[in-house]
Amino acid sequence: MKARGVPVFLMLPLVLATAACRRPAGAPPPFTGPVTLGGRAIAPAALEHGREVYTHYCRPCHGDAGDGKGTSAAGLQTPPRDLRLGVYKFAAVPAGQLPRDADFVRTIRHGLHGTAMLAWDVPEAELDDLIQYIKYFAPRWRTESAGEAIVAAPDPWGGREAEAVERGKRVYHGLAQCAVACHPAYATKAEIYAFSKELTGMEVRQFRPDLYFAVAKDSDYGVKILPPDFTFNELRGGDTPEDIYRAIAAGIGGTAMPTWKNVLPDTDLWAMAHYVRSLVALRDSPEAGALEQRLRDQPAWSPPPPPDAGADTDGAGDAGP
């Protein structure tokens, strides 16, 4: 009867040998020596460990090759990042520069809201290896280093949030002109005209027809990206005033959202952050519907007569002709 055990024992080495020799297509080869990433030499053991962590948490979407084409990726509404590009949306560095490790940590631990990028519970102790492995996918990291961090100035509006929101509304529509070609507007045309004239001295005489909707913009990721409608969409990078400040100040890498830091004074950036935050608070509330209704029902607006008519009408926007 012993003979019946024989096939089993015969199979064993065969089985183990064949089992061990399959490697996922496209995955980086085994690491043999240290790799310099972002100016730091990373040990091969750390990268191999990073590969394990990556495979456990990231692989279904971002894929073995880091190309954002994992098994589960197809059909995702916000496509998973192609990590080979070395372009990242959310980081506290000027848009287009490489993020700092703290930015990776924030994105991995807190996720990107409204996407399949959830807040993963990768243990703190394993995060660094994972981040270095993620960097390995992008050749940029072997020659460049992370950008200078954009440090948030202290919020100058503490205790004066209502004032901040009011100022932010003006900056959003009048100074930063967010609604000109990207974001939806949240003010009447007359208001926007007035804000713009007040803050820049320029007269906005023409509006795009779909002023109250966002406009999909080209991006470096090969897909069009729709800027969020703050009263309807979740903000990917988080919706605390700090998160919003960061997104405004640093910009969104690879997209049309530029870096505003040093373009506008910090007071105004914070004011916009508070304003956007106030819009986010409307989400799924009757007030959002009311605002929408008010904008839809605003009286037909036509630009005031050319400048010779009068130079100092800085009154309310609805002081139309």
Next chain:
Amino acid sequence: MHIVLPHDASLDGHLVDGVIGYLTLTTGLAFLAVLVFLLIAIVFHRERAGRTRAHHTHGNRPRDRALTFAVALVMFVAIDVTLVARTAGELSGRFWRYPDGDPNALRVEVTARQWSWTFRTAGPDGRFGTGDDVVTLGELDVPVGRPIYLKLRSRDVVHSLYLPSFRTKIDAIPGSTTRLWFQAQEAGRFEIGCAQHCGVSHYKMRGLLIARPEGEYHDWLARAETDSRLRGDAALPVAGEADGWDWETGR
């Protein structure tokens, strides 16, 4: 401690609760009887002074056998048979009577993947695969008081759409389509879970079901349709690849 069933927001959840309650009652009584019998046997029929010898019987007499079979049969009829009868009726009358021909039902295509849910409704025109399809990630918006008819597929591994507040769940399986229907009876936000182990982050696969009164749902749908259109969601591949989701025939 807080051990209650989750809040029931569904049309038929009380039937499930009824079955569970009925089972708890009947099996509880049966077990109580067993326990009493067991305790008597243990306490009084144990070896002690004055009781050194057991009653010698093999329990093979017709009387013994008749008694055993009778008790087993009574239990079977009292619990199992009534339960099966009740369940079969509820299944054919409610849970397995899918609203195939019901024009009022809201049809939703659910795609499960590691580790999120995608919900696609047909949008205002009522047809899938057109530009006004509404696609949402992790959030299922439904009207109150209408049958919600889900068809599910999975991109990668087996998942299970679990609606604790609606007392139901159904697996999403790669390569085939499963279905489920339920109806929300009240507005509110309810959690959607994944019940089938689907990998390391299985526990993260949480979704939200938002039930709105019909009017609010309408407003939401219009807004979401615009959003989906601007985003170009209609171009997204769905889990079923090219063959489409067959809403006409049963499965």
Next chain:
Amino acid sequence: MTATDQSQGGDAGGDAGGPGGGPGDGLEEIPPEPAGFLRRHVFSTDHKVIGRQFLFLGLSFLAVGGVMAMLIRWQLARPGVPVPVVGGLLFGRAGGLISPAAYTALFTMHGTIMIFFAVTPILIGGFGNFCLPLLIGARDMAFPRLNLASFWTMAAATAVLTASFFVPLGPPQAGWTAYATLSTAIGAPGVGQTLWVVAIYLNGASSVMGAVNYITTVIRLRAPGMTYLRMPLTVWGFFLTSILNALFVPVLAAAMVLLFFDRVFGTQFFVAGTTVGAGGDPILYQHLFWLFGHPEVYILIIPAWGIVSDLLSFFARKPAFGYRVTVAALVGVVILSTVVYGHHMFTTGMSPLLGESFMVLTMIISVPTSLLFLNWLGTLWRGASRMTTPMLFCLGLVFTFGVGGLTGLYLADVVADMYLHDTYFVVGHFHLIMAAALLLASFAAIYFWFPKMFGRMMSEALGKWHFWPTFVSLNVVFMGQLLIGYAGMQRRLYDPSVYEFLRPLLPLNRFISRAAYVLGASQLIFVVNFFWSLFRGQKAPKNPWAVGTLEWTVASPPPHHNFDRIPVVVRGPHELGHPAARALGKDWLGQDEGPVRPSADNATDGSTDGSPPDGSTEGAA
């Protein structure tokens, strides 16, 4: 085949057969005891040595699986908090806390180890091997070398499984059921899952080798007079379990073969979804798995039922009530167990007709099980129970099995299952049956046969100290799981607080975890008792429990060849409290105990089992 080689040298043992005639008569040579340490203790073909090896293997893995359970409970009580004491050692890379990946691996390996590498070796491998030949009056198994191969195949399986902890990407993480496609390359790219498949296949090979051996042994090697209806119920348990093993473990093996091909050769039997070109079917895996998996539940529990049926009779000092009905019930369960597996798949969208059929069949299985249960109660009724440690564990099993069995009805019902499926209710239910009941049966068996296995008694006092905390905490843990599941908590969640509706359950989870630690800690009493008794225990007499089955007619521990003379069996296994024995100054009669004058008391009972001493000489051939 090889037993003959060994037996050729033996003397013919002229008087071995005894008076009854039959196949053992004059033909069973006493095989010589092998010489050398390796031959005697490591690569022995002696069923008693192999049984002890299986027992030690199973107990070691029981400890490993138990520690894993404690870690799982730690995570559920304190999500994301580093594990005290052992955290740095086990999860150093994650900073001493259990990461989601580690947690997934933990519950996968906990289930795998407990079912395939703890309970199976302890009950079927350990006690099956040790008891079967002794209880039917044989010198060894029918195929001793196959028996040896069976153990070492199991050992190879454990080695492969252990190896999976040390490969890149770590141990398997697809759950003990390893549902496709999570267990294919789509969800589990690592080598660990492949090793798991190999380990389960080897484990199955070991089980089938054991089953071939057990069935042949029971069919061919019963002592003269040991008719099927005089076999102890323990033997019936192992016999029926072996039949299920031989029939259904191959189905699991087939699933493993196909899964192996999917993983290694790139076939697509179970692969579907986005990556599929042609049609694989993940549900096919579930069908194959549960076609095996449901009988597996009975494969594990039937030996426990057999053992408990015997032990209840022994310690109630009363014949097993309705022996034939019990046997018929066991056979009925075996037959029905093959056609009910679909109740594991109610939520896979099976057709209504199929779903209702499986529901009805599953409900029908409650008839034989309740007959069995009622017979246990009948055995206890009007007995003179001796509350020894094995008896306490048996009574504990009766209790937990009652709860576990009744909660099965919730899951057999399609409507209730829609809500309860894949929640902790399922976990509680099968832990009550598979963990609590099997653990209690294993302990009962260990306390009962320890004297025969090792020649020393275990401490009764420590045994009772072991029983009470075990029994209480066991029930708290698993009934707590039932409650948690009733409140809606899904299985296999790393951190339930992700769900708002589960957050109020945290205090109960903490409470369950504490009970689980008590359960774990009380096993230390058993460990102490076991090893202390092994070396320091009181020497065991031949028949410390005063019962009549054949293993108690030989020395403790039995000699290499078990029986100097193959016994001739004249009566059933449970002649306790027998009036005829009164004349002999005791309350039991041995199965091979010479002719006893049938007494009037016996006749009035209408008993058919106490058949005339020389009535049956049914040969095994």
Next chain:
Amino acid sequence: MTAAASTVPRRRELDRAVGLLIFLGATAMLFAALLLAYAILRAEAPVWPPAGTPPFPRGAAAANTVVLLAATLALRAARSTDRRWPALAAAALGAAFLVLQAALWRRLAATHLGPSAGALGDVFFALSAFHALHVLAGLVVLAATRARPARLLTIYWDFVLIVWIVIYVAVCLL
């Protein structure tokens, strides 16, 4: 003593026959489960063989069947003679069967019928490869008995042949 000496091996032989039957029953369950998997996959497929599958080389597989049949017959012949050559022929034919199967797999893999190419190739490869392992086991036992086959080995060999014929008919012909 002579009587005893003649009965003990007979009893052992019977023990082994019982054991072998149970073992073959278990193995039959294994192949039955594999064939069941095949049947389910086939029943679920809209067309069979799946669209785009090249025609199966039935002739080559039939030739292998003949070789295995010849091996079985040779083994049977070896039981009724004292000569060594039928058993050696059986061993050679069995080995030839394995070599031919390997050649067939290579050929199939080259023509998009190998594993991972499609359902038909998957099924044939899995079933035939697993069956080949059983043929290999038979060869090992034959070698272990130094080409003096026991009766039980011929039963096992018959079983392996029957399994192969079932696989051939079910996968290649139907």
